[in-house]
Amino acid sequence: MKQIFVDIDKCTGCLTCTLACAAEHSSSKDIVGAMLEKVQPRISVEAVNGKAVPLMCRHCEEPTCVDACMIGAMQKDKETGIVSNENNDQSCIGCWMCIMACPYGAIQPNEEEGIAIKCDKCNGREVPACVESCHTGALIYVDGKTFAQEKLTKTAKALTEAS
Amino acid sequence: MQYVIIGNSAAGTQAAETIRKYDNAGNIVIISDEPHAAYSRCLLPDYLAGERSEKTILFKSANFYDRNNIDTMFGKKAVDIDSESQKVYLGDGQTVSYDKLLIGTGSSAFVPPIQGIDEPGIFNLRNLDDAVGIKEAAKKARRVVVVGGGFVGLEAAYSLYSLGLEVTVVERLPQIVPGQFDAKAAAILRNDMLAEGIRIITGDGIKEIAGPSLWNRLFGKTGKGVLLDSGERLKCELVVVATGTRPNVGLTAKTGIKVNRGIEINEYMETSVPNIYAAGDVAETVDVVSGELGLSPIWPNAIVQGRMAGLNMVGETRKYSQMIGMQNSVEFRNVPAIAIGLTRTPDDYEEIVIHRPHLNYYRKLILKDDVLKGMIFVGDIRRAGVYAALIKKKVPVTKFKQQLFKESFGYSSIIS
Numbered sequence: 268m269k270q271i272f273v274d275i276d277k278c279t280g281c282l283t284c285t286l287a288c289a290a291e292h293s294s295s296k297d298i299v300g301a302m303l304e305k306v307q308p309r310i311s312v313e314a315v316n317g318k319a320v321p322l323m324c325r326h327c328e329e330p331t332c333v334d335a336c337m338i339g340a341m342q343k344d345k346e347t348g349i350v351s352n353e354n355n356d357q358s359c360i361g362c363w364m365c366i367m368a369c370p371y372g373a374i375q376p377n378e379e380e381g382i383a384i385k386c387d388k389c390n391g392r393e394v395p396a397c398v399e400s401c402h403t404g405a406l407i408y409v410d411g412k413t414f415a416q417e418k419l420t421k422t423a424k425a426l427t428e429a430s
Numbered sequence: 431m432q433y434v435i436i437g438n439s440a441a442g443t444q445a446a447e448t449i450r451k452y453d454n455a456g457n458i459v460i461i462s463d464e465p466h467a468a469y470s471r472c473l474l475p476d477y478l479a480g481e482r483s484e485k486t487i488l489f490k491s492a493n494f495y496d497r498n499n500i501d502t503m504f505g506k507k508a509v510d511i512d513s514e515s516q517k518v519y520l521g522d523g524q525t526v527s528y529d530k531l532l533i534g535t536g537s538s539a540f541v542p543p544i545q546g547i548d549e550p551g552i553f554n555l556r557n558l559d560d561a562v563g564i565k566e567a568a569k570k571a572r573r574v575v576v577v578g579g580g581f582v583g584l585e586a587a588y589s590l591y592s593l594g595l596e597v598t599v600v601e602r603l604p605q606i607v608p609g610q611f612d613a614k615a616a617a618i619l620r621n622d623m624l625a626e627g628i629r630i631i632t633g634d635g636i637k638e639i640a641g642p643s644l645w646n647r648l649f650g651k652t653g654k655g656v657l658l659d660s661g662e663r664l665k666c667e668l669v670v671v672a673t674g675t676r677p678n679v680g681l682t683a684k685t686g687i688k689v690n691r692g693i694e695i696n697e698y699m700e701t702s703v704p705n706i707y708a709a710g711d712v713a714e715t716v717d718v719v720s721g722e723l724g725l726s727p728i729w730p731n732a733i734v735q736g737r738m739a740g741l742n743m744v745g746e747t748r749k750y751s752q753m754i755g756m757q758n759s760v761e762f763r764n765v766p767a768i769a770i771g772l773t774r775t776p777d778d779y780e781e782i783v784i785h786r787p788h789l790n791y792y793r794k795l796i797l798k799d800d801v802l803k804g805m806i807f808v809g810d811i812r813r814a815g816v817y818a819a820l821i822k823k824k825v826p827v828t829k830f831k832q833q834l835f836k837e838s839f840g841y842s843s844i845i846s
Contacts, residue, residue: 313842320842331815334737335730337440337472339489356491360476363759363811367768368730370819372840375812376766 268348271388271398272414273321277405280319284310287400291389307377309386310397321406323397324373324386326350332385335368341383351387359383431456433743434518434526436508436681437534438462439471440729441710441736443490445532448740450498456744458500459526461518465505466558468494472729474561475585478568479592484558508535513685513703530705530743533682533693534736537675537711537727542577546639551654552669555586564670568593571667575599575656577636579606581760583672584623588762590670591628598629598664600656605632609674610758612773614783615808618790622765635659639669675727677712690714692725697749699739707743709735717755718822719771719803726755754822759811765790768814771821772796772804779803784835793835800828813840820844 285308286298292309293301310323326343330350333341340357343350352359361381366374374385389395398408407414433449435442438460446458470489476482495502507521511531518526539554541547553564568574568590576587579601591597599606605616606623620630640655656664677692688694688702692714699707710732714723731753738750759768773796775781780797791809795802795817802820816839820827825844833839 311840313838313840315838315842320845322840322842331730334733337470337489337729338487339470357489358486360473360482361761362472363761363766363768363814364729365815366811367757367759367770367814367818369815370841372813372816374815378766 268410269408270326270411270414271323271386271395272407272409274405274407275318275320277403278312278319278321279403279405280312280314281402282312283400283402284308284321284397284406285312287396288386291392291396305379307375307384309375309384321397322371322373324350324369325371326386326388331368331370332365332374335364337362337364341365347388347391349388349390350385351390352383352385353387354390432527432529433458433532434528434530435460435532435534436462436518437532437536437710437712438464438468438502438504439534439536439710440489440732441534441536441713441739442532443468443494444733444736445534445709445740445743446500447494447498448737449744450500452741452744452746458498459503459528460495460500461503461506461508461520461526463505463507463521464557464559467492467504469558470729471557474555474558475582475589477558478555478561478565478586479589487558508681510683511681511685511706513687513706516705528705531707532699532736532739532743533701533706533708533712534710534732534739535678535681535712537677539671540674540676541671542636542673544636544639546641547671549639549641549654551667552639552671554671555582556675564590564668567668568595571595573598573664573666574668574670575664575666576670576672577656578672578674579603579630579632580609580672580674581607581758583670584619584762585760586670586672587628588623588626590668591626595668596629598631598666599623600634600636600658600664601630601632602635603632606630607760610756610760610773611767611769611806611808612794614785614787614792614794615767615769615773615806618765618787618792618808619760619762619767621787622763622790626763631658631662634662675711677725677727679712690723694723698742698747699735699750700742707739709739715750715755716752718752718824719754719756724755726753728755728757730757731755752822754818757818759814765809766811767806767808768811769806770804770814770818771802773806775804782835795834797827800826800831802827816841816844 288308289301289306293306340359341352359382398406469487473487510519539556573596576599638657693708711727757770782795784793794806796804
């Protein structure tokens with residue numbers, strides 16, 4: 268199952284991913300339209316000690332937001348592993364229980380519509396819009412195992428070069 | 431293997447779903463005294479207000495019971511358990527045998543001993559039938575008195591207000607939501623409701639609920655009077671009593687199961703009697719903040735306990751990791767509010783506060799030796815879960831203490 272990973276060292280904080288996310292989740296599918304529609308991005312880039320850190324839903328194995336949802340709208344899809352409160356039989360009521368439950372702070376209130384919004388991995392898009400838009404390669408869309416393997420190789424390489 | 435689950439709400443359905451995931455062949459039976467498919471009690475105020483229907487308060491899909499091959503015995507009340515012969519007795523005389531039994535009977539409305547409280551026209555708001563009854567009665571009512579200024583009382587008040595009724599809430603304690611929020615947070619929420627036009631009386635109890643006078647009754651009028659301790663008399667046609675809940679432990683009487691306020695369970699959701707488990711509002715678990723055994727009648731904990739019960743019932747032994755007993759999120763009108771863990775600061779604890787009541791903004795963090803023990807967010811609830819995780823995992827905040835109240839504080843502040 269592919270996940271969105273972050274190579275923090277490569278992130279420059281350009282915020283392109285947030286614009287691409289908003290555009291993808293607008294009805295017009297472009298940035299200007301998203302601004303007019305006031306679409307909130309579902310990925311955020313935060314400044315921590317002068318460094319940019321992108322933050323989005325991790326689509327957890329055992330998501331606490333799903334447990335907290337008292338109408339059953341927040342669900343983890345058995346096939347895709349996507350955690351989302353959209354396109355299910357039940358509809359979000361904006362009780363904010365999921366916001367209280369998410370340890371990553373990855374769910375935002377949309378106060379205008381009174382619903383919680385979060386990353387849905389662009390709901391089946393081959394590559395999520397944020398990853399596609401990332402010019403520096405800070406956002407990576409790969410299988411968890413591949414990512415772990417690459418990280419292992421990289422660390423090993425760095426160690427051998429250092430010695 | 432015959433799994434029997436008493437209770438068809440959060441804990442019961444979650445346990446059933448979990449059991450089915452691991453045991454394809456076993457029989458699963460859910461017994462419930464209510465005739466309905468599983469619905470979310472938390473949404474009854476929305477149903478009352480007409481914002482949700484009987485269909486849209488269901489938290490499981492329509493095919494849930496079929497898909498998971500669950501036998502349902504709805505509208506049947508379990509009245510007794512024989513733990514020797516492993517049987518559950520139902521009100522209609524039927525018996526159901528079990529190999530593993532889960533008690534997920536939840537809790538019922540607590541009705542205080544007030545004179546006149548059992549008269550017609552006086553309702554609780556605990557189950558769907560209550561809500562249907564209130565909705566019907568509200569059609570003929572102009573004024574309503576809500577007894578109790580907790581979550582259920584205030585949500586009921588707001589729902590009835592939106593139906594066009596004149597609403598007065600009476601709370602015995604000096605503040606509303608006394609169980610969930612501190613006085614500062616309560617004051618903001620109170621002002622928000624007052625602005626809407628709901629009357630709130632605090633620090634005054636109900637002395638008596640008087641029925642209509644003989645004269646009024648002759649003319650078919652239903653008006654009532656609610657007499658307060660202070661002597662004030664409120665006229666109304668409808669009374670909603672929302673003064674807390676009590677766990678439904680009656681069923682355990684003859685089993686010898688250890689019961690305090692709720693059913694005492696260990697970290698495998700087992701009661702003191704073999705093959706009987708408990709989960710949800712009816713169960714007592716250890717709270718992560720206080721370290722003490724107590725009730726935690728909130729939705730997320732019922733779900734997790736239901737899942738853990740299911741896992742342990744099928745033999746997938748797993749320990750329940752302690753949860754925070756008190757976690758509440760609410761938005762009555764415009765101001766969202768979340769409280770987690772402690773809400774009142776004990777003497778030797780540290781407190782960090784931002785209080786801007788004119789902006790409906792309030793934040794309080796309670797710490798002990800640089801570990802978060804509780805929090806209240808009013809007005810801006812974003813990223814509350816990050817703080818909740820710090821409370822739950824008892825993470826020392828020394829390294830990022832200065833950033834805790836920054837707008838930008840989040841998960842990334844912890845990992846960097």
